[in-house]
Amino acid sequence: MSTEGTYYVPDQSKLPIFAATGMGVMAYGAASWVLEGGSSTIFLIGSLIMAAVLYKWWSIVIDENMRGLASPQLKHSYVLGMLWFIFSEVMFFACFFGALFYVRVLVNSWIGGEAAVGWFDDTPTDAAAANAQHLWPGYEAAWPPMITPDQAVNGDAAQFKGPDQNMSFPGWDRILHWLPLWNTLVLITSSVTVHIAHTALKDDNRKKFNTWLGITVALGIFFLFLQVEEYIEAYQHMGLTLESGIYGTTFFMLTGFHGMHVTLGTVMLLIQWIRGLKGHFTHDDQFGFEAASWYWHFVDVVWVGLFLFVYVLA
Amino acid sequence: MAHGPATLADGWGKYISRWVFTTNHKDIGTLYLWFSFAMFIMGGAFAMIIRAELFQPGMQLIKPEFFNQMTTMHGLVMVFGAIMPAFVGLANWLIPMMIGAPDMALPRMNNLSFWILPFAFAILTSTLFMEGGGPNFGWTFYAPLSTTYAPDTVNYFIFGVHIMGASSIMGSINIIATVMNMRAPGMTYMKMPLFVWTWVITAFLLVAVMPVLAGAVTMMLMDINFGTSFFDAAGGGDPVLFQHVFWFFGHPEVYIIILPAFGVVSQIIPTFSRKPLFGYSSMVYATAAIAFLSFVVWAHHMFTVGMPIAGELYFMYATMLIAVPTGVKVFNWITTMYRGSLTFETPMLFSIAFVILFTFGGFTGMMLSIAAADMQYHDTYFVVAHFHYVMVAGAVFSGTAAVYYWLPKWCGKMYDETMGKVQFWIAFIGFNITFMPQHFLGLAGMPRRYADYGLQFADWNMVSSIGAFMYGGAQILFLFNVIRTIGWGKPTDDPKVWEGAEGLEWTLPTPAPYHTFSTPPKVK
Amino acid sequence: MLKRAQALFLGLLSPAVALAMAGSVSAESTTRQLNMPQGVTEVSQAAYDIHMIMMWICTVIGIAVFGFMFYVMYAHRKSRGAVAANFHEHHVVELIWTIVPALILIVMAIPATSALLKVYDTENADIDIKVTGYQWKWQYEYIGEGVKFMSELRTSQDEIYGRTPKGEHYLREVTQPLVIPTGKKVRFLITGNDVIHSWWVPDFGVKRDAVPGLFTAAWAKTDVPGTYVGECTELCGIGHAFMPVVVEVKEEAEYNEWLAGKKEEAAIYASTIGKEWTFDELMVRGEEVYERSCAGCHQSDGNGIPGVFPALKDSPIALGAKEGHIAVLIDGVAGTSMQSFADQLSEVDIAAVVHYERNAWGNDVGDLTQPIDVLNYKQGQ
């Protein structure tokens, strides 16, 4: 048997090939879906396969764990796997933050003709001056940009139009109506509650654990609710959409991907909560929960970055 | 499964399910290696079409539209389909055997990482048969050619890249977890074979930059289908943003390709010098230094986009610095040979050719890094020559060396030495005939990705094409030699195979049994 | 054994020999040119110089490194009875071969920096020229002079597809070259209209990407009259290999004459726009324009490339009302590679090509499309 050693090496498994098939079908389906006149059927089939496989896969892993097959060394493999996975997620967000900084700091001043030749000499470079003179006359560098370069030149005929309002700090008098602030508070609180749940689990206080984890999940859902509110307001009242030039682009891509990660994190925590109710964890065996809570903290930290660079510093 | 893996004797059903459902690192390694060879042949076939069309000025065989698709698919398939999986295959086979682990840390995920690839490449190549054709915007797929102006099939390309990236990330996490968690007692980090070291560092690079590639294609997807303006100045974005994101991934990517090759060569040269690797610890530090530097030099691919001069200077200096750690590696290899007792079996020949030709490619890389001169070199055949020296004579040669070197251990049979040497010389000469003239073409002014060219470039193009066919022939010989060995090679059961070989994998029986190190060995 | 070793050495040496050769062959021979051209501007000279410095430094390092390696391979062969030593570390040499390359890099960095400063010295230009890359041609505009024209490949499709012999200037000839004077500092402001192109004149040492929506700047100043040929060096689609750059450098007086001529041409053209053209005149001119500007996508036989470029043969637009057809050319089709040709083709050319498409390849509408129709459409907008 391949299990004769100290490290559990599972036997042949049908899971990977089904997962790969699911991913392949999803990818193919997604591509044919976004095409003009495409349909989502194939994509949905792929997602179903994938969901089924993941459910099965995690059940098996949990089951193996319950049967005592998972040695501390194997558990450490899972820990490493999760941590490096989170690192890859960090890099994914770094990519979009990088894009934001680049357009905000550099491109904006190039198009607006303000990019200077040197630190001590603020005459614009030849290229920047020419941009402002020949390509985008009338565009002034500003962040958040309320009109697009296109609009500065073509007015109403422009393909890209800036938003009517932006999401920046609205002033102290309206601070309580500023959703991002509430979002921040909710998410930070949830990070604290998940931590309380964690300490409770370490003390083997299961009831406290279940309560606080439940609260965390609720906060996660509340956050998502607020974000949906924010999007509705943006689309309906502020004229701020994905298509509102680079501001709308970066705003929705960053907050949108964050929102997707919150969703994923909430689902993970929810599963752990159900497992907790079933009595799955002990004070020294709680990897599933820990992984989900690390993920949650990561999502939280990303939000703080977002709050600073997307909302506050304008 | 106490009786070991299913073979054909157990019937097709069992045999196929062994490969499809396997969790064994050796099986998965084998799958990766064969897959990568299939992709190599496909990418090579695309290259042959390119070279055939460029044999003479004028359009003879194909239309420019198809030529662009061939160039793009050749680059993509070679980089993502041939070279990367080849080294992942080697990692799967060798890392557990080298560090005394029973298998990879996460065996089921290991199989998943592999099986995603056939799907990803099926999606990618299927676009060639769709209306609109395959990707035609170069393997670097610069926006807006790959967004606003791309055929609709670009969406398949995007999602194909997505799942391929997922595969790479999972594969790399597995390797990192294996190395960090599965070493046999006593196998400290600084005792690990260099191949293992180079792979951990490579895996780190992969986990760091694959998500960035995913970000790049996601931005494309949004610009194409959902009206965002990342890469459109009219909306306040910038087409050059794409290049920054792409090369933040792309430059580390080229070191992802070469670092495991360094590792392979660092195993082979000591064996045939019968002398330990010189400067082991400086090799480790140099690899880490290269990996670190690879994150901060990306814009040397963009010297002509009109960056501010401060940026140009910074990226020029940073790029030049890479010569230092790379030089350390080259000098260490040569000093390993110094006062050794050298023999020149096929793996050693390929490794020596690797050192020479890679260094040559490194020199042209240094020339490219000089921004003012790169204004002349950029996007000419000089660049094509540079990167084929480092990637073909680098990665492909070392991969070939690795197969010759470890094949006896894997299958318990010896390859035919004469045939190996013949293949080496055809490959070596063919390679140089193909790519040396491309330096001259580039300097004389022939841009890359050209379906057709002026009469002044005719001579060298013809020479280059002839060399390419010769080099392609050498690959057929290689395939033949490998199959012959597996089927009819001279059996051997010497655990060491090579007189000078050192390391845990050579303490195992030959051929290596299906399961090894179920109980970890003790390493002194 | 010795013979085999010799063969090995020679084989391995060949790249080094070839590299040295590349340096020694002069830049004059155009057919078998091996090296970078020295060119005719300060910038191209600087690029050439730093290129040669780098190449020689690398050659010397290469000879030293490979020379030592070959010696080792010769002297320490097992077949010669070499017995392996067992050392594997030596901190002093390791330190030396870290520091020495670093010093060499500093030596390289100094001329490299000064060369780059030259490239970027675009200020105080005498003449400003806006260069715009189109799929697949260049537009040149003399800023402030009111002179603007397209420069397209002149080589025929027949030559490219081998139906007629290739001319001497195959793929190196354009309809109208860019003209600049000697002795004047010319600043090129380079941008793109659709995708990224790259404007390269090797003899000027100028290669800059033509990024849509943003400018990049470059400059040239030369005293050597002549014709200089360059290329588009950024993949820009099907016609990437078919949009050469040709620049004529003329003595100042000649240049001024040329510029005056250009201005006059524009005036004359404006006065003849009302002329009535005959059916056959339009067909001849239309075919010319079509082959030059449209066949790249829609193909000479009007069949297009399915899925990418629609066929114009039997196309409802080509067979429908001529206003619709003119509209496609003047406005382009947003979001596709069918760009607006309003800026690229004259009214006469647009009329001719529309006429041609309506009456070629079996399309037989039979009516006439006159320049004035195009003008009317433009003014009616």
Ligand code: HEA
């Ligand atoms: C395996 C892949 C690989 C490797 C290892 C390298 C290695 C290097 N590359 Fe290369 N490169 C590519 C793959 C690779 N490259 C690819 C694929 C492209 C094109 C992408 C595209 O556009 O499609 C490219 C393009 C490319 C460019 C852009 C060219 C252009 O488009 O204009 C540049 C510019 O700086 C560059 C530089 C370098 C440098 C400085 C190194 C250095 O790492 C080399 C260091 C090595 C040495 C220098 C030799 C050994 C050292 C000594 C013996 C010490 C003493 C030496 C000195 C002091 C000089 N490369």
Ligand code: HEA
């Ligand atoms: C590691 C990656 C890798 C490898 C191994 C290769 C291998 C080869 N490459 Fe490639 N190449 C790239 C990576 C690679 N390349 C990249 C990234 C680009 C840039 C793409 C872009 O611009 O977007 C490129 C671009 C590129 C070009 C420039 C195209 C252009 O600019 O338009 C050319 C032209 O000669 C070329 C040639 C070759 C040849 C002849 C081989 C040979 O080594 C191939 C040899 C292999 C075989 C031939 C297959 C095995 C044998 C058979 C299939 C049997 C049939 C054989 C015969 C009929 C003879 N490559």
Ligand code: CUA
């Ligand atoms: Cu224009 Cu290439």
Ligand SMILES: [Cu+2]
């Ligand atoms: Cu690079």
